[in-house]
Structures are given as C-alpha cells and as structure tokens.
Amino acid sequence: MTTRPATRPRSPHFSSGPCAKRPGWTLDALSGAALGRSHRSAAGKAKLRQAIDLTRETLRVPAEYRIGIVPASDTGAVEMAMWTMLGPRTVEVAAWEAFGLEWVTDTLRQLRIDPRIHHAPYGTLPDLSAIDTRRNDVVFTWNGTAAGVRVPDGDWIAADREGLTICDATSAAFAQPLDWPKLDVVTFSWQKVMGGEAAHGMLVLSPRAVARLESHVPPWPLPKVFRLTKGGRLIEGIFSGETINTPSMLAVEDYLDTLRWAQSQGGLDALHARADANARVIHDWVARTPWIANLAVDPATYSNTGVCLVIADADVLAAGDAMVARVATGIVETLAREGVALDIGAYRDAPPGLRIWCGGTVERADLEALTPWLDWAFAQEKATLARAA
Structure with a gap:
C-alpha cells in the first residue's frame, strides 16, 4: 500500500472555478476598492476603465478591438454576443463538452436557429476542418473546461472569412495563446484563469463584430442586459467603463490586483x-x-x-x-x-x-x-x- 505522504500542498485550492487566488493574496489586496461609491462616479469609472486598459495590455488585445465589462460572467458574455449578432448567416457550433453543448441549446432551442452542429464526445475534438469558417458564423470554446481538451491553434479559421467567430475563451485567456486576427468575439470571466471573483464577464469585439452589431437587427426581443447598440450605433460607453448594470467594485479591485500581479510576474x-x-x-x-x-x-x-x-x-x-x-x-x-x-x-x-x-x-x-x-x-x-x- 502507498505510504501516506508527509508533505502537503501549501494551498489546497485546485478548483476549476472559481479558481485559486494568486500566490500571496490576502484581503489587504482589496484595501483600495471604491466601496460605497457609485460605479458611475469619477472614481468608479476610473477603476473600471483601468480594468479594461490593463486587460488590453496584459492579453495584448489589438488596439482596434473593444473590451467591455458585462453582467453574468462568461455565460452572459457569450449569450450577449449570440443574441445580438447571430441570424444573418448560417451558424455552426462546435461542441465537445458541457459548455459547447449549452451554446447548441441556445441556438437550437432558444434562438430557434437551425445550426450545423459539430459534436464530439468528451476527450476529443470534432473535425474542425469540416466547419465552413469562411462563409458562416461559428461559435466554439477555445478550451473545453469540462473535458480538458483545447483547440491546438486558430489555423482552421479562414483569414478571409465573411462570417464571425464567437469564441468562449474563459479557461484559455491568460493561459493559452489566442489568435486574435482569427477571433471576432472573445469572452471570459474573472473567476477562471486569473482567480478573481464570479459574476462579471469580459466581452472583446473586433471591428467586424462591431459592424455586425450596427448593421443587424435581431428578430427576437433583447433584454436590457444584452443591448449593445442604441439607434443602430454601438454604445461606446460600455467599452470605456460605463457598465450596463451595477458591478461589484470589490470584485473590480480584486481583478485589478490579479492583473498587477500578472505584470509583476x-x-x-x-x-x-x-x-x-x-x-x-x-x-x-x-x-x-x-x-x-x-x-x-x-x-x-x-x-x-x-x-x-x-x-x-x-x-x-x-x-x-x-x-x-x-x-x-x-x-x-x-x-x-x-x-x-x-x-x-x-x-x-x-x-x-x-x-x-x-x-x-x-x-x-x-x-x-x-x-x-x-x-x-x-x-x-x-x-x-x-x-x-
């Protein structure tokens, strides 16, 4: 029988979400939070803007891409993109674990779009070469959180595509290289790779995604928390720190702390x-x-x-x-x-x-x-x- 080990991990936190806090984290990291202040105050908006700017710097997001802080974690960010952008083209969804299958359910049963589904069992990828990334819109996860399987790269995505790529990257961002020129919508949450707190999502849009938002009116109702345009134009404030709903300034401070830690590393x-x-x-x-x-x-x-x-x-x-x-x-x-x-x-x-x-x-x-x-x-x-x- 194997001998009982004498050495324990210093931290027992190996959860896949919310994930481990950064090494050395204590509650003191939150001491600068804008608590008791409106998120629309100068101080609140400055914190939110800083979170966007540090995200861009740390992830090397292209300057022409917009970054917004949105409600409902990564799920909210993905569904916001799907509800506002899908419809004009055939939709293809790649699913090889639980979260990809959720996006199949959204397109098929909620939006009532008849997508082309590329399904594979846990542990494998579907045939990515069978996806028409040039003509169609594509929804996929970069890293399968529940399966431990990731796409190896973005080479399967057409550079001259006419459709959009919507990428759920919540367990890939900050850990795996993202091929930004191949991605039109990228989503993630603070509580995954950076060990932040839940409930906040990040929505990154390419110029092509913005063009779709400003040219397409979805045929289904959009709740307030999904609305990214007004009068046919992008609501630019969302991408400069004016969030759609009230964020937790405590969680914002925690995210800022992890971004500063990342830079220090x-x-x-x-x-x-x-x-x-x-x-x-x-x-x-x-x-x-x-x-x-x-x-x-x-x-x-x-x-x-x-x-x-x-x-x-x-x-x-x-x-x-x-x-x-x-x-x-x-x-x-x-x-x-x-x-x-x-x-x-x-x-x-x-x-x-x-x-x-x-x-x-x-x-x-x-x-x-x-x-x-x-x-x-x-x-x-x-x-x-x-x-x-």
Whole structure:
C-alpha cells in the first residue's frame, strides 16, 4: 500500500472555478476598492476603465478591438454576443463538452436557429476542418473546461472569412495563446484563469463584430442586459467603463490586483509558462502512473488549465461504471477531508474522474506535492475494493 505522504500542498485550492487566488493574496489586496461609491462616479469609472486598459495590455488585445465589462460572467458574455449578432448567416457550433453543448441549446432551442452542429464526445475534438469558417458564423470554446481538451491553434479559421467567430475563451485567456486576427468575439470571466471573483464577464469585439452589431437587427426581443447598440450605433460607453448594470467594485479591485500581479510576474508570456509548467507536472505524473489517464485523447489537445483525468486501473474498470464513479468520488472526498485538495471532482456532466486546475495562479510546488496524495488516496480506495471482493 502507498505510504501516506508527509508533505502537503501549501494551498489546497485546485478548483476549476472559481479558481485559486494568486500566490500571496490576502484581503489587504482589496484595501483600495471604491466601496460605497457609485460605479458611475469619477472614481468608479476610473477603476473600471483601468480594468479594461490593463486587460488590453496584459492579453495584448489589438488596439482596434473593444473590451467591455458585462453582467453574468462568461455565460452572459457569450449569450450577449449570440443574441445580438447571430441570424444573418448560417451558424455552426462546435461542441465537445458541457459548455459547447449549452451554446447548441441556445441556438437550437432558444434562438430557434437551425445550426450545423459539430459534436464530439468528451476527450476529443470534432473535425474542425469540416466547419465552413469562411462563409458562416461559428461559435466554439477555445478550451473545453469540462473535458480538458483545447483547440491546438486558430489555423482552421479562414483569414478571409465573411462570417464571425464567437469564441468562449474563459479557461484559455491568460493561459493559452489566442489568435486574435482569427477571433471576432472573445469572452471570459474573472473567476477562471486569473482567480478573481464570479459574476462579471469580459466581452472583446473586433471591428467586424462591431459592424455586425450596427448593421443587424435581431428578430427576437433583447433584454436590457444584452443591448449593445442604441439607434443602430454601438454604445461606446460600455467599452470605456460605463457598465450596463451595477458591478461589484470589490470584485473590480480584486481583478485589478490579479492583473498587477500578472505584470509583476512578467506579463502574458510568464502566465503561459506558469500554466504550461503546472500542467506538465500532472501530465508527467499521469504518464508514469498506470491507474490514471487523461480524458483528452490527443496530446496535441491537452489543456494546460483544467486537466481532466479518468480512472484507468484494470481492476476498477472491470468492476463496472458504478465502481469507477465510487472510486473517483472516494479520492475527491478523502483529499478534501485531509485538506489536501478541494473541489477536484470531474464536472457533473463529464465522465467520472478528477479535474485539477493548473492555471497560473497555482504554484507548481503544490501540484508536485499533490500527486503523491492522489496515489495514496487511490490506494485507499483500491484496498477497500479488494476487501469488498
């Protein structure tokens, strides 16, 4: 039986959202928040504008792209784009996990558009070459948060496209290179890669997306929180810090803190390197550990943020699906009780297993300390299985 490890991760926070706070974070980081002030005051708007400007600088968003802070996290940002921009062209949706399937539901059942659906099971990508990115509008996730699978690059997207690309990048932004010239709408939330707080989304629009907004009137009703134009023109204030609804200035301050931390680490390249090094710890451990495997099938598509794993032990698999789920749940619950790892269970709609966040706000040393505990927890579950037999 595997020996109980002596070294614990300094932080047990490996949740895939909300994600770990940046190293060294304390409540003191929020001391400069514009609390008790209107978000429309000079002080409030200055904070919001700073969040937009630091986002542009850190993510290297092209100068001609607009960046807005919008309600309802990443989901709100994606749906805002879909409700306001889809309709003029055929829509294609790529879905290989839970969140992509949500965008299929939105187009098919809510907007009642008949999309071309490119579906693949958890762990794989659909055939991206089958998507007509030149003529049609495309909705896709850059990184599958619930599957641990990402698109390897933007080469499959036509440079001379006539349609729009709407990219849900919430678990990719700040961790993976985004091909900005290939993306017309990019969305993400503060609570993912940067470890901020939930409820706020970011909406990044290319000039082509703005042109669609100003030329297209959707045939369905638009609630106030989705309205990006007035009188056929873009509401520019949304992209300079005048939010549609009331934001949390405490959450704004927290996001600003993480952006300053990112710059102190060396900016975007450093964030990418941290995530890559973190994910490598888990992927290397999986490669030498026979009882566990990546949910992602192709190494070229392995995520470096939400790494999703499945039980591969032959004895457990032979005992059936219920036992696989039981063992995975047992590992999650054991490590939570030990205070070693919190919230590492697979997403509720994904195959039973583990999901370990490796984004840049996690320390590599904590992941290195985690893997022996994973082995130990599995050994406890395997021993229980043996006794039951």
